[in-house]
Amino acid sequence: MDWILRVNQVMDYVEEHLCDLIDEQEISRIAACSFPLFQGAFTQMTELPLSEYIRRRKLSCAAYDIQNTDEKIIDIAMRYGYASADAFTVAFKRLHGVSPMQARGPGVKLAFYGRLRFTLAMEGVDKMDYTVMVKPGFKVIGIRRVTSSGGGTWEVVHSDGSHEAIQQRCGRPLDLGLCFGFDETGSNDYMCAIEWEQEDVPGFESYIYPEGTWLKFEANGSISGHTLGNVWKRINTEFLPQSKYEKSGPTIEKYAAWDEASDRCKVEIWIPVRLKPKPRS
Incomplete structure (x- = not known):
């Protein structure tokens, strides 16, 4: 466990110095071993050279700065250690x-x-591939229920005729799943819906999203392999805790394909977000 602690302290050091010169001697001191030995151990554990990990982290942070500031690209490039705009462009495009x-x-x-x-x-x-979208306000209509899972609401609409009814009335099937959150028992407030630009339809609930920023992820793989759940897990345990975004409303699952016979799914995950407030000094 002492080694795990030291490796994580090295990761802390690297993260704190992404915009500075990373000192090999300091890494050696923190890891309590020679720098070449640490490099070799790191590559064995991750199948990734330390230099490549650092490069990826710098370019991930640079992408955020580019999208969320008005700074000159050359200034961002120099902050993350690139001596020229050309070198930065080549590295950025490669990633x-x-x-x-x-x-x-x-x-x-x-x-x-x-x-x-x-x-x-x-x-x-x-x-993790993601897309930042700025979407105008839009409305959805559909069936909203509180069940033990989001899948429970889909079972409702497929069993009570709601899916066929909205398809006949609106001309297309339900393809959106809105998650409003979980209560203390773990039940999910969930809505099966479609985007809708016309007046509300009697018998179906509506929800209006304001204009705002969204993150889009994709889950494309097997249903039995829990592809959708695994992507959600990485979003909630890796991406959002480390990013500068936080959820600002009900998330959406957009189902392009869900075929249990072929065990394949293709789902877009849309997350409305805002910037996290800066911590008080």
């Missing part, structure tokens, strides 16, 4: 798939690598 200038546009998908934390298990090695 995110777009240039720094393109990252300032709306609806751009970026990669996020979280800070590593070592326990008996390890978090943060695999990247």
Whole structure:
């Protein structure tokens, strides 16, 4: 456990010095071993060189700065140790798939690598793709219930004729799942819905989202492998705790495909967010 503690202290040091020169001797002192030995152990544990981990963390933070400040890109590049805009652009595009200038546009998908934390298990090695969206206000209509799970509401709408009724009335099937939260018993206040621009429809509830910023993630894989739940777990245990965002309203699951016969799902997760308040000094 002493080694795990020391490795996490090295991760703390790296995180605190992403914008500074990272001192190999200081890492050696914290880890209580030579720097080459620590590098080798780190790569064995993560299958990732320490230098690549640091690069990914810097470029993940740089992407946030680009999207949320008006700073010049060259100033952001220099903050994270790049001597020229060209070198920064090449590295940024290699990780995110777009240039720094393109990252300032709306609806751009970026990669996020979280800070590593070592326990008996390890978090943060695999990247999470996410997109920041600014959406105008919109309305949804559908069926809202409190059940023991979000899936319980889907069972209701498929068994009581609601799904067919809204499809006949509105011309398309329910494809959104809104999670309003859980009560003290663990029951989920959940709504199966569609986006709707017209007047409210009798017999169905409505909910209006204001204009705002959203994060979009994708769950694409097997249903039996709990792909959707695993993505949600990483969002709530890795991404949101380390990001500067917090949820600002009911989250949405947008179902592009959910085929139990072929054991495949494709679901977009939309999270309305705002910036976390700065801690008081």
